[in-house]
């Protein structure tokens with residue numbers, strides 16, 4: 001039998017797995033219908049009623065079971081809640097990552113949720129309820145795709161890599177120029193680049209070996225908290241795009257199937273530092 005802390009994490013995993021399935025059913029039931037949409041920070045940064053309902057369902061269910069836990073949720077933050085990571089057990093939640101895809105019924109959206117304790121990720125789930133793709137990880141216990149252990153690819157060189165990257169949800173001209181330059185360099189040096197519109201699923205695809213590198217400037221902690229643990233537990237690396245450790249609040253991420261690939265890729269791309277931090 002494990003320690004009390006381990007048993008508690010087992011319970012956390014069971015509770016969150018069940019509520020993610022339930023929330024996924026809600027997303028799937030609305031997926032092919034038209035949605036009520038509102039704008040957030042730009043006309044390509046959207047929120048729907050489903051984003052808000054799913055976040056509430058997740059937070060209410062987890063609060064009922066674990067009243068001392070804290071939350072960083074995408075929608076609560078956009079309504080003014082503090083985005084503050086402390087040592088307390090904290091769930092970091094993106095209720096619908098790939099909201100633009102959800103709005104258009106492009107079946108590439110997911111729930112992304114991670115539990116951090118003392119700022120260390122312990123549990124991570126990314127779930128695309130339309131295509132029934134469930135990616136899970138627990139610290140030290142490996143990463144799983146629909147229950148089967150998964151591993152990153154064996155790629156070590158950019159010339160052999162398939163890259164997933166996004167332009168993101170801002171229309172900032174400076175960022176757009178940098179990203180167009182980066183896409184050009186990646187197209188000239190790698191096997192190709194894909195942009196499917198969900199930061200969390202991009203990381204999950206690196207973890208499952210479908211893609212070899214993912215990077216993005218402008219994401220938020222809720223887009224990458226689960227992907228970070230899932231990629232690392234699948235044997236990959238997650239770092240700052242300029243090299244060095246990932247800073248969850250920096251709005252920058254680079255995930256890769258090997259340290260060699262991460263290092264070569266980070267030297268290839270032009271850097272961008274989004275403001276403000278999370």
Ligand code: IPD
Pocket residue numbers: 046074094096097098099100166167168169196197198199200216218219220223
């Ligand atoms: C966005 C998506 C998108 C990425 C953005 C994210 P949201 O998340 O993951 O692919 O480029 O940076 O903010 O708003 O759909 O939850």
